[in-house]
Each structure stands twice: as structure tokens, then as C-alpha cells.
Amino acid sequence: MTVYDVLFQVWWFVLGAVLGSFLNVVIHRLPRKESLIWPGSHCPSCGHLIRWYDNVPVLSWLFLRGRCRDCSATISPRYPLVEAMAALTVGGLAYAVSGGRWGALLSTGQGTWLAALFAPAILHLLIYATFFLTLMAAAAIAWDRAPCPPLLWLPAWVLALIGVVVGSKGHAGTAFRHLTLPMFSWFHWGLALVLGSINELLLSGWESNPGGNGPSSQKRSRKERRKKRQRAEVNPRDHEGQAEIERSRSVDFISFAGLAGILFAGESAVALVGGLLLLVVFIRAASLLSSSRQRPAGDPSRVRAVLLGIAFVASWSAILLEMTR
Numbered sequence: 001m002t003v004y005d006v007l008f009q010v011w012w013f014v015l016g017a018v019l020g021s022f023l024n025v026v027i028h029r030l031p032r033k034e035s036l037i038w039p040g041s042h043c044p045s046c047g048h049l050i051r052w053y054d055n056v057p058v059l060s061w062l063f064l065r066g067r068c069r070d071c072s073a074t075i076s077p078r079y080p081l082v083e084a085m086a087a088l089t090v091g092g093l094a095y096a097v098s099g100g101r102w103g104a105l106l107s108t109g110q111g112t113w114l115a116a117l118f119a120p121a122i123l124h125l126l127i128y129a130t131f132f133l134t135l136m137a138a139a140a141i142a143w144d145r146a147p148c149p150p151l152l153w154l155p156a157w158v159l160a161l162i163g164v165v166v167g168s169k170g171h172a173g174t175a176f177r178h179l180t181l182p183m184f185s186w187f188h189w190g191l192a193l194v195l196g197s198i199n200e201l202l203l204s205g206w207e208s209n210p211g212g213n214g215p216s217s218q219k220r221s222r223k224e225r226r227k228k229r230q231r232a233e234v235n236p237r238d239h240e241g242q243a244e245i246e247r248s249r250s251v252d253f254i255s256f257a258g259l260a261g262i263l264f265a266g267e268s269a270v271a272l273v274g275g276l277l278l279l280v281v282f283i284r285a286a287s288l289l290s291s292s293r294q295r296p297a298g299d300p301s302r303v304r305a306v307l308l309g310i311a312f313v314a315s316w317s318a319i320l321l322e323m324t325r
Helices: 002-030 059-063 078-098 113-117 120-143 150-166 185-210 214-232 236-245 250-264 264-294 300-324
Strands: none
Touching: 002 078, 002 113, 002 120, 002 150, 002 300, 059 078, 059 150, 078 120, 113 120, 113 250, 120 150, 120 300, 150 250, 185 250, 250 264, 250 300
């Protein structure tokens, strides 16, 4: 690795931290249908705009000791955690794509920066980074017990489909290993989508009826419906908002399965989604047993978040396996 390669690799880590800062905005505002651009970053307690020198990823939180400069309100440690994870994700993927030799990958006949921007290495890094960052955001939104808008997965789907159209010929002529899109398989892609849809069906059904199917849960559901009707008579707007939340269904595992079928080798993608399906079946069986014994069945949203976190770790494991082949 040359000095140029090291500097470029460090730049990817820094870019990942900046993207993580924006990811925090997406996690907080997108479920609330707020603008991702305006207003600027501000303290949720006092409303003061965050100064530029207090908005440096990870470092500002450490310097401020996790508190707002204006009102001393506590800033959640999740903000620097997301920024650090995004930095490691983008930086690690950059190394997986390039092998640390960015100078060789971005060199072209004319040597122009415009040609380098359209190099296959940049496209592959953009596709994989968007997938992993979206998976992080979906897990954080589920942990907040908020409905995950399907729009969250749109950039990852668009980039993955662009990668399929452009092709996965890789970086011909390079003498080192790198991460590229595998050959597309309709069979494995369809199988992964079916398994992901079963995952989503099981989880969504649990979330719509988290208390179980026993007599006690049916009594609770009748009471809840009665309370909702009473609230709707008092405030119709609250009823409309609640109905919108109930109509929304996450597409986290369908999108994860579909994208995994594109980004990973067919067998790896099916193993990823199939492993998650076994976990979901086990958790659903445990929840039904706990419901029959009149015990709490757990928080479905938090379970979804944990499963998405497992999917994140498993996807990284698949990449490491691909790199060692």
C-alpha cells in the first residue's frame, strides 16, 4: 500500500462517520414523516441548533461528555455508536472492495477523476454500503418501536438493480482479491425472497396480535378495540393516525432477502435468510408457549430489531467468507 492508498482508505472511514451522522437524522425523522433536510440538527430538549463544531461525528459527543452545550440535557450514546458503526462499515467495505490498493483500482487510461468516479470499485462499494447502512437504520427504527417506512429500502434496491444491469464482471486485470457482485441467479434470488416473505409474515402477524391467541388475549383485544373506538369518538385525528400505523407493515426481511440474493452468492443468501427463518420460527413457538401459560410474550418490535442486528452480523460474516475463497 502506498501513502495515497492509506490516505484514501482513511477518507472512507471519515466519510462513513459523516454518513452515520446523517443516518441518525434518518432514524429519528423518517418514521415521523419529517424533512431530512430542514430544519438543521437541533437539540430535541431545548430546540437550539447544533453548532458545526458540536456536530463532528463521535468526537463532539466525547468532548461534550454526552450533554447538550445549551441545556445540559443528556444526548443518547446511540448517536456516536451509530456514527462509529457506520465508519467501520464503510471503511471495512472499502478495504474489502479494493484490497487497500485504491491507486490501482482507480487508475484509468486518461487518468481523469470523472472516469475514476464510474469505476466498478466505486459502484460496488456504494451498493454494499447502502445495503448495510439501511439495515442499521431499520434495526434502530424497530428498536424505537416505530413503523419502518418502505421508502427506507428504496435507495438500496435501486443501486442493487443498477449493479445487476451494469453487470458483475469485477475488476479484470487486478492481481488481488476484492468484493464484487456475484453472478445473478434467478433461482436463489426467488428462493431467498420466499423465505424472507415467510419471515415477514410471521413477524407481522405477531406484531398485529402480540398478546397471543388464547382466551385472555382475546378479552384484552376486545377491550383495546373498545378503547380505540372511544378515543376515535373524542378525537377523530388520533383515530386516523392510529389506523395509519396499523395499516403500515414493515418490509424489512423481504427487502433484506431480496437484496441478499443479489449481493451475495446464491448459497450464502439462502443460508442467511434460512437461518433467520429458523430463528423466527423458534421465537414464535416460544411466544405461543408463553402466551398459553399467560406469561408475557415479549416485545415484537424489539425482537424484530434484534433479528435485524443478527442479519447485519451474518451479512458481514458472509462477506468475510467470500473474501477468503
